[in-house]
Amino acid sequence: TWTPESFIESSIQSLRKKIGSEKVVLGLSGGVDSTVAAVLLSEAIGDQLYCIFVNNGLLRKNEYHHVLHQYRDMGLNVKGVDASDRFLDALAGISDPEQKRKVIGRVFIEVFDEEALTIEDVTFLAQGTIYPDVIESASVAGPSATIKSHHNVGGLPEVMKLKVIEPLRMLFKDEVRKVGTALGIPDELLGRHPFPGPGLAIRILGEVTREKIALVQEADYIFIKGLKEEGLYDKVWQAGVVLLNSKSVGVMGDERTYEHAIVLRAVHSTDGMTADWVHLPYDFLAKISNHIINRVNGINRVVYDISSKPPATIEWE
């Protein structure tokens, strides 16, 4: 029978055998799969594993530093690369959702490729691919999957010439979590909601600007913190906020305001393919709404998305 412990033990042996004294590079995304793959590899080959965590400037508030510290605490050999300006400059003037994804994917590969090249004599590229990714190539794409889907665009990036290692490719998500727990990865990290590779760029409708990112980060922070404080975070599959690309009229004191509206989104799902909106308590929604409107300058209206997938999608772009 399959147990996380037996999986870990046999994986460590086969990884050591396969890799020998060679070097491996791996892109960490902050998500469960790449983290578990990294810790497993690190158990097997220690600092022959070189992890790269790229800040694309589109992560949640404080996320880059917080997650980077967690990675270091877990003993991973990780290099943080803050490429925010490169991503945000490349996104300037672009409002089409698929264009945004393309630009982010392209810049990610450029940055990752450059960093991987600084590791002398690296021979393997490790990815956190899991079984559903293998059978469903159109599945949720992390940084590693991004590499695959873009590898035939333009010249072949150097990392694509590396031999690929996918230690989790036979596992389902729940098995990945069990392996993660057995590896001692904190529950906080294993229980994180899924987060899209293009990050907040697809939660800002229309053009992405630094100012809008700051608004979304603040509102998202309040919403997610509230969910955690009320014990709701683990009952929800995914949650976040979406910034609309239109403003609405409001009133503050005697003044008329004309500011952004933000959408709260929370869904139940098992695999992201279908989803139901979560019936969050009215009192909770009221509290979050007040909090966001009072604290986040530039937002004067909060609405709740009550659409399920299909026909709506989880993200708005």
Ligand code: XMP
């Ligand atoms: P949708 O919006 O298609 O989202 O219902 C389903 C799941 O996929 C995530 N998502 C993405 N993840 N790159 C990713 O890595 C993407 O371009 C992307 N688009 C959507 C979404 O967050 C949800 O979990």
